[in-house]
Amino acid sequence: MVKIGIVGGTGYTGVELLRLLAQHPQAEVVLITSRSDAGTRVEDMYPNLRGHYPDLLFSEPNVERMGQCDVVFFATPHGVAHSMAQALLDTGTRVIDLSADFRLRDADEWAEWYGQPHGAPELLSEAVYGLPELVDHQRIQQARLIAVPGCYPTSVQLGLAPLLEAGWIHTDGIIADCKSGVSGAGRTAKLGSLLCEAGESMKAYSVGCHRHHPEITQGLSDVAGQAVGLTFVPHLTPMIRGIHSTLYVRLTADNLKRNDxxxxxxxxxxYDKMPCVDLMPWGACPETRSVRGSNLCRIALHRPQNSDLLVILSVIDNLVKGASGQAIQNMNLMFGFDESLGLTAPGLMP
Amino acid sequence: MVKIGIVGGTGYTGVELLRLLAQHPQAEVVLITSRSDAGTRVEDMYPNLRGHYPDLLFSEPNVERMGQCDVVFFATPHGVAHSMAQALLDTGTRVIDLSADFRLRDADEWAEWYGQPHGAPELLSEAVYGLPELVDHQRIQQARLIAVPGCYPTSVQLGLAPLLEAGWIHTDGIIADCKSGVSGAGRTAKLGSLLCEAGESMKAYSVGCHRHHPEITQGLSDVAGQAVGLTFVPHLTPMIRGIHSTLYVRLTADNLKRNDxxxxxxxxxxYDKMPCVDLMPWGACPETRSVRGSNLCRIALHRPQNSDLLVILSVIDNLVKGASGQAIQNMNLMFGFDESLGLTAPGLMP
Amino acid sequence: MVKIGIVGGTGYTGVELLRLLAQHPQAEVVLITSRSDAGTRVEDMYPNLRGHYPDLLFSEPNVERMGQCDVVFFATPHGVAHSMAQALLDTGTRVIDLSADFRLRDADEWAEWYGQPHGAPELLSEAVYGLPELVDHQRIQQARLIAVPGCYPTSVQLGLAPLLEAGWIHTDGIIADCKSGVSGAGRTAKLGSLLCEAGESMKAYSVGCHRHHPEITQGLSDVAGQAVGLTFVPHLTPMIRGIHSTLYVRLTADNLKRNDxxxxxxxxxxYDKMPCVDLMPWGACPETRSVRGSNLCRIALHRPQNSDLLVILSVIDNLVKGASGQAIQNMNLMFGFDESLGLTAPGLMP
Amino acid sequence: MVKIGIVGGTGYTGVELLRLLAQHPQAEVVLITSRSDAGTRVEDMYPNLRGHYPDLLFSEPNVERMGQCDVVFFATPHGVAHSMAQALLDTGTRVIDLSADFRLRDADEWAEWYGQPHGAPELLSEAVYGLPELVDHQRIQQARLIAVPGCYPTSVQLGLAPLLEAGWIHTDGIIADCKSGVSGAGRTAKLGSLLCEAGESMKAYSVGCHRHHPEITQGLSDVAGQAVGLTFVPHLTPMIRGIHSTLYVRLTADNLKRNDxxxxxxxxxxYDKMPCVDLMPWGACPETRSVRGSNLCRIALHRPQNSDLLVILSVIDNLVKGASGQAIQNMNLMFGFDESLGLTAPGLMP
Structure with missing residues (x-):
């Protein structure tokens, strides 16, 4: 059994880790921290977990106790993992960070987008970007520090990687029109996340300035082998879970003759051997609900008027493949388990 | 492995059986029937199941093939199990019926509420009402034919049984104000179930004439040992899954002194040893989402102004503990497994 | 034109006043205050109002300027009207208070339920409870200070008044099982009001301790001419607007013979001459959406098993007939207009 | 008063016409037809309208009676207006068709997209496409037959017209990523429109083959003065009303220097003098709810990375500016009223 700690377990990625790990045959959550809720029983905050963690209480973060875990997940706002990761790694405990702290390789770029200096630039060289379908598994297996990708970046990169790797499409002018459920905004009492504000409505937000932009371009440039030009427009959708990315790319002149x-x-x-990606038949339209609660990215391809423009549809559950499930997928690889161990439950539909 | 057949698998209870059985360690679905969709791959109709049933196709119902199963679930409109159960039992296959066909013990009462003659009255004496928390497990273990309770009846009976058994409350004047998600209306194209009709609105329906009324009074009368008087008002709520029953009962004069x-x-x-009922602390308010996708009934008790009136809150997922999960709970008992085998996943929250 | 001021216009009752008054032929909003948003243009906060209030900015509350209005609406948290009403009345301006400050006649009872001393007990004797269907219109016309009823109290009192006035039902043992949309919780960033917390779920809350309890019993006792005993269980429903009250009462022995x-x-x-109450045919089931955005209370009556128990269904839009619309209805009466002037738009359906 | 008839009034555009016309100072609905519901009172089908049309019943369509109206709205499936328009025009009654029957100028193109021959090609030359912001008002005023634009086409054309007219953007490679509420699918009992199918989920549909495609390209080509190349991807969003169009276009080389x-x-x-278009400040993000129930198209402009790519956001209520409201806007022009008469109510928010 892997001994697991969770730092900052009171948000949606925290409770989702607990939900998924409750079903994982090799996982034992021994520690969960929260400064604000130290002393509270986990089951009192999350009644869906009643009976699964009868003895687990939120505790103050304590590096010594965390150091007795095999692995610690950070489900924290950005900046927290910066301040604690090194001390934890020094104890020999491995770190899987669900926040944005180690996703960008360039500390300056991070500082620019997050509006504060990077707090642990010395760890950047060893942090492994944990998108298992695009990263060498051996790197993940040996990693001490995993940066779990963001939700939008996961759906966009998985949707575009094969075409960029093959060099069949133009690397500039890529458009990612993405729609997210409200849980992507986290379990914090924000006006814009109220049912009465976000319900029964649709809007774009952070057009051209969303923090996932540099993460996506970094990842796409990696697989393309050159810089990519991206327009990324996120939208808020009146649902709880789910991301639907609609991706627009253009075949290069050399590849116009490629058929469906x-x-x-x-x-x-x-994606043949990848258990967490499900490629649908050509021309299908994946629904976000088909992956609700599951760790799958479901993808389908279209070529509307048989022109040079391809449309790729890519859906995930932002809290699972877009966060906590992918974190566990990385843990599975790190500890030598099957990649999808404990992550095979079908989506909840309806 | 238990070999399982499903009759009428294209509705919500059908797909929910498949979702739950995909995670069940002792279950193998070998057959699923649908007259209208014979030949269709299960995964094509339910994309959330892609990868779980790669070789399963809907087929025409065929008693001979069904007779090779250990157990057959009927997830059909009422009347269908009437017409097929006997033939199936004759092959030695056991039957778990999720429809209303065998829930009422009195064929005439059934005929009155369902507007057609009872189609198999000779089977009523051996049909076992499959509410495991209230029925002798030995009866379920030995049953050839299980009538799985309705969704409202499950939440109401579990909420009231202890007080009625103890004889602490008046048996008339019981009020059940119940709120259901729209999936209770089934996966059929009805105007009233459209998102644009049922969304963003609340209404009562079938006041005093809902078909679950006689099933509830039959069950409550059983545990009370005398006829009960019930007012049952169901409401349609703009959500997909969940039933919230708010139950109002009055302590008898002799029991007014009972304290909280x-x-x-x-x-x-x-309910101490019952894995599928979760009693919350006195005065708690269970949310339907806390049992979304799970086989739990979560109950809490209130005594608002310390008067004679008690309020019991009882929530279930209508498709799980209110239908498919409870059906599998019965199967577990019938085949000697732990009651909650394969049914322990926490609710999906948020 | 009536010159109108609004104090505390940044909540849902504030924006709803603005929406309704924009269509009112005799209303001119000249002033709107908000300490936190002073200087902000109303149209910037509420884009639905763009073009309707091009020159209106939130300003600091200022009694002198407010005193130049004919009437000032308070759309504030409780306690604010306490502190400002007297000064405003001294200027000759009339006050319509949408908060709870003057709804209870007994200052001690108010203090007990609201956890702080009543801030203006000397005004209680002249405050008029503004439920126009139950209160003498002449009192409203002459009032300087109107206490607009709460949302739950409006739907419950209108649903029960005729039977209580007639003395046909028992005055104790009344049950009000009420379901509210989330906008009833206000436009404040509370965790429980998030789409991801309140969406796709149903729960009871404040069982036996909701602050509307004493307001409802005060009103029901008035119409009954004696103290009433009430059990009031509010529920949170996953929708934005709407209250559905399901009311359970018992005919007295003398009145059991009354037929439908x-x-x-x-x-x-x-309710014959009452333009803001719509009595539906016996046995109908009003939907909350049928009054979305409208100032109607829609009522229907049931007697489920022809027993002594009656079920009354009463629906309103909590922001209109339950707050801002009713406030304007009072204003209409105060200024000699037709009661429903500017309030006759049909509900938005779907 | 304009005497109005409505053909096929049982769908969402029909009830929306009734809702809007109930508030219109110059409109009198004298006739509404429905074959399936002839004899039913309008108020019984649409309880939100109770009190507004006490004497109006659905009747069988009858050209003679319809011919006594000044204008008849067709809120029918395609093909119906084809069969009745000529006879009606012959009586001198004007026709406003909300269906797709006269939107495409080319009968062959219509036949191709709608899978049946065009039923009234002889009327195509006189049908006026009723998008008042883009069409000469004199043509509308004099029209006998108006083809009201579709919902998607309205939002897309209004969003793109200024740039295409000015010739600042490339006319090929235009992308319209559009998100619609479920009411766009109509008030018909379709599986895919159920709350349990369309709720809490997002998906694309009809990629490259939606019937609004030729209508959009026809309109865009008109304003551009040349053929345009369009990729149009509609999405289904879990809300009742609203369309959000996210439009991607590229400045031509000559116009790259244009600043914001x-x-x-x-x-x-x-759009300066256009009362039904609201241009928001540069960089704003319009919400669909801000136009819920209103006849506005709200538009905002973005240039994400200051590249050649512009993003235009355009939102409407698909049942108002996308259908019934726009139909009335045309009626206003035809009968010499102010364009927005009866159409100025603010959006319902929240």
Whole structure:
């Protein structure tokens, strides 16, 4: 059994870690911290977990106690992992960070987008970006520090990687029109996340300035082998969970002759052995609810007027494949388990 | 492995059986029927199940093939199990019926409420009402034919049974004000179930004439040992899953002196060993979402102005503890497994 | 044109006043205050109002300027009207208070339920409870200070008044099982009001201790001519607007013989000339959406098993007939207009 | 008063016409037809309208009676207006068709997209496309037959017209990523429109083959003065009303130097005198709820990375500016009223 600690367990990624780990055959959560709720029983805050963690209480973060875990998940606002990761790594405990702290390789770029200096630039070189479908598994297995990708970046990168790797599309002018459920805004009492503000309505937000922008371009540039140009427009959708990314790319002149079968085959081959990506038949329309609660990214491909423009649809549950499930997928690899151990429950539908 | 057949698998209780059985360690679904969709792959109709049933197709119902199963679930409109159960039992296959066909013991009462003659009255004497918390487990273990309770009846009976058994409350004047998500209306294209009709609105319906009325009074009368008088008002709520029953009962004169601790203790003792009922602390307010996707009934007790009136709050997921999960709970008992085998996943929250 | 001021206009009752007054032919909003948002243009905070109030800015509350209005609406948390009403009345300006400050006639009872001393007990004797269907219109016309009823109290009192006035029902053992949309919790960033917390779920709350309890019993006792005993259980429903009250009462022995026609006729006669109450046919089930955005209370009557128990269904839009619309209805009466002037728009459906 | 008839009044555009016309000072609905519901009182089908149309019953369509109206609205499935328009026009009654029957100028193109021959090609030359912001008002005033634009086409054309008219953008490679509420699918009992199917989920549909595609390209080509190339991806969003169009276009090389102020000014000037278009400040993010129930199209402009790519956000209520409200806007022009008469109510928010 892997001994697990969770730092900052009172948000949605925290409770989702607990929900998923309750079903994981090799996981034992021994520690969960929260400054604001220290002393509270986990089951009192999250009644869905009643009976699963009868003895678990939120406690003050304490590096010594955390150091007795095999691995610690950070489900914290940005900046927290910066301040605690090194001390924890020094105890020999491995760290899986669900926050944005180690996602960007460039400390200056991080500082620019997050409006504060990077707090642990010396760890950047060893942090591994934990998108298992695009990263060498050996790197994840050996990693001490994993940066779990953001929700939008996961859905966009998985949707575009095969075409960029193959070099079939233009690397500039990529458009990602993404729609997210409200849980992406976290379990904090913000006006804009109220049912009466976000319900029964749709809007774009942070057009051109969302913090996931540099993370997406970093990842896409990696697989493309060159800088990519991206327009990323996130939208808030009146639902709890789910991200739907609609991706628009253009075939290069050399590749205009590719037909549907070839393009579909490119994706089939790429994701063939990947248990957490489900490629649907050409022309299908994946629904976010089909992955609700599951760790899958479901993808489908379209070429509307048989022009040079391809449309890729990519859906995930932002709290699972977009956060806590992917974190556990990384843990599975780090500890030598099957990649999808404990993560195979079907989506909840309806 | 238990070999399982499902008749009428295209509705919500059908897909929910498949979702739950996909995670059950002792279950193998070998057959699923649908007249209208024979030949369709299960995964094509329910994309959330992609990868879990790669070889399963809907087929025409066929008693011979169904007879090769250990157990067959009927997830059908009423009347269907009437017409097929006997033939199936004759093959030695056991039947778990999720429809209303065998819930009422009195064929005439059934005929009156369902507007057609009872189609298999000769089976009524052996049908076992499958509410495991209130029925002798030995009867379920030995049953050939289980009538799975309705969703409202499950939440109301579990909420009231301890007080009625103890004889602490008046048996007439019981009020059940129940609120259901829209999935209770089934996966059929009805105007009233449209998002634009049922969304962002609340209404009562079938006041005094809902078909679950006689089922509830039958069950409550059983545990009370005498006829009960019930007012049952169901309401449609703009959500997908969940039933919230608010139950109003009055302590008898002899029991007015009972204090909160005694009443809570009555429930604690009654449900102590029952893995699928979760009694919350006195005065708590269970949320339906806390049981979303789980097989729990979560109950809490109130005595508002310390008068003779008690308020019991009882929540379930209508598709799980109110239908498919409870059906599997019965199967577990029938085949000698732990009652909650494969049914322990926490609710999906948020 | 009536010159109108609004104090505390940044909540949902504030924006709803602005929405309704924009369509009122005799209203001119000249002033709106907000300490936190002074200087902000109303249209910038509420884009639905763009074009309707091009020159209106939130300003610091200032009694002198407010005193130049004919009437000032308080759309504030409790306690604010206490502190400002007297000074405003001294200027000759009339006050319509949407908060709870003057709803209870007994200052001690108010202090007990609101956890602080009543701030203006000397005004209680002249405050008029502004439920126009139950209060003498002449009192409203002449009032300097109106206490607009709460949302739950409006729907419950209108649902029960005819039977209590007629003395046909028992005055104890009344049950009000009420369901509210989330906007009733106000436009404040509370965790429990998040879409991800309140969406797709149902729960009871404040069982036996909701602050509307004493307001409802005060009003019901008035119409009954004696103290009433009430159990009031409010529930949170996953929708934005709407209250659905399901009311359970028992006919007295003397009145058991009353038939449906007589009971319906009692309500018909009572509300015949009332433009803001719509009595539906016997046995109907009003939907909250049918009054979305409208100032109507829609009522229907049931007698489920022809027993002594009656079920009354009463729906309103909590922000309109339950708050801002009713406030304007009072204003109309105070200034000699038709009661429903500017309030006749049909509900928005779907 | 304009005497109005409505053909096919049982769908969402029908009830929305009734809701809006109930508030219109110059409109009198004298006739409403429905084959399936002839004899039913309008108020019984639409309880939100109770009290507004006490004497109006659905009747069988009858050209003679319809011919006594000044104008008849068709709120029917496609094909119906084809079969009845000529006879009606012959009586001197004017026709405003909310269906797709006369939107495309080319009968063959219509036949191709709608899968049946065009039923009234001889009327195409005189049908006027009723998008008042883009069409000469004199043509509308004199029209006998108006084709009211579709919902998606309204939001897309209004969002793009100024740039296309000015010739500042490339006319090929235009992308319209559109999100619609479920009411766009109509008031028909379709599986995909159920709350349990469309709720809490997001998906694309009809990628590259939606029937609004040719209507949009026809309109855009008109304003551009040349053929445009469009990729149109509609999405289903879990809300009742609202369309959010996110439009991606590229400045031509000659116009790359245009700055934000110039582009904003282009739109300001274009829509300056148009009461039903509201241009928001540069960089704003309009919410669909801000136009819920209102006849406005609200638009905002973005240039994310200061590249050649512009993002235009355009929101409408699909049942108002996208259907019934726009129909009345046309009626106002036809009968010499102010364009927005009866259409000025603010959006319902929250």
């Amino acid at each position: 079968v070839e393009i579909q085959q490119l994706y089939t081959a790429r | 601790v005694e009443i809570q203790q009555l429930y604690t003792a009654r | 026609v007589e009971i319906q006729q009692l309500y018909t006669a009572r | 102020v110039e582009i904003q000014q282009l739109y300001t000037a274009r």
